[in-house]
Amino acid sequence: DGGITQSPKYLFRKEGQNVTLSCEQNLNHDAMYWYRQDPGQGLRLIYYSQIVNDFQKGDIAEGYSVSREKKESFPLTVTSAQKNPTAFYLCASSLGQGARGTEAFFGQGTRLTVV
Amino acid sequence: GNSVTQMEGPVTLSEEAFLTINCTYTATGYPSLFWYVQYPGEGLQLLLKATKADDKGSNKGFEATYRKETTSFHLEKGSVQVSDSAVYFCALSERSGTYKYIFGTGTRLKVLA
Numbered sequence: 001d002g003g004i005t006q007s008p009k010y011l012f013r014k015e016g017q018n019v020t021l022s023c024e025q026n027l028n029h030d031a032m033y034w035y036r037q038d039p040g041q042g043l044r045l046i047y048y049s050q051i052v053n054d055f056q057k058g059d060i061a062e063g064y065s066v067s068r069e070k071k072e073s074f075p076l077t078v079t080s081a082q083k084n085p086t087a088f089y090l091c092a093s094s095l096g097q098g099a100r101g102t103e104a105f106f107g108q109g110t111r112l113t114v115v
Numbered sequence: 116g117n118s119v120t121q122m123e124g125p126v127t128l129s130e131e132a133f134l135t136i137n138c139t140y141t142a143t144g145y146p147s148l149f150w151y152v153q154y155p156g157e158g159l160q161l162l163l164k165a166t167k168a169d170d171k172g173s174n175k176g177f178e179a180t181y182r183k184e185t186t187s188f189h190l191e192k193g194s195v196q197v198s199d200s201a202v203y204f205c206a207l208s209e210r211s212g213t214y215k216y217i218f219g220t221g222t223r224l225k226v227l228a
Contacts (some may be wrong), residue, residue: 006158033216042204042220043159050214058215090158097214101147101166104208104216106158 002027006091006107012115013078013085021076021110023091030096032074033104036060037088046089049074050096078112086114117142121205121219128226134192136222138179138205141186146207148172148181148188153202153221162190162203195226 004025013019025032031050035043045058049068063082068074074093078085088111092104122137140146147166151159163172168183177192188205205219 004158031214035218040220043218045215045217048215092159092216094208094216100210101164101208103149103161103164104206106151106160108158109156111156 004107029093124223
């Protein structure tokens with residue numbers, strides 16, 4: 001079945017550590033996105049990529065980094081510079097800017113907790 | 116910039132009641148509009164969409180009409196069930212520039228038996 005796989009589902013991080021969240025899709029989508037979800041704040045865009053080897057900062061990129069070396073993969077690293085990383089992280093993909101009106105598909109999310 | 120505003124929740128209804136969740140947007144051009152649903156601990160699932168003015172999206176008894184004149188995309192259902200309890204997100208996708216998806220803050224719906 002085609003879809004988006006995020007791993008792990010739950011992740012615990014000690015303060016000062018970097019952690020990487022995995023996102024893989026087999027939908028042959030060009031575009032991929034990372035969102036952060038906090039209670040009462042909806043989804044906020046961290047980074048997005050419209051094509052392999054290219055990505056742009058979203059609204060809250062500080063303290064995060066990404067790479068897009070393969071079409072299928074868009075890992076997100078939460079660095080120690082992110083002051084409040086505890087949140088639910090959602091990865092999404094879509095056909096991209098050449099396909100108007102198409103929806104974004106979401107993974108099941110990773111819940112990151114700083115301990 | 117582009118934005119989506121939806122009514123704050125939580126919305127609490129009795130089973131078989133009529134549901135309306137308001138959504139308005141601000142955008143340049145002609146965005147596509149979406150409603151997503153999120154169940155606890157899960158990702159978002161597409162509920163319905165509309166890509167041009169006066170389009171009506173529908174799915175599982177839910178409906179929403181793309182109203183360009185009022186820049187709205189209100190979600191409605193004639194008779195809610197307990198299983199409809201979830202968080203609902205209104206969203207738009209830009210048709211130029213960055214082609215991002217922009218989401219509202221979500222509205223929590225609780226349906227009581």
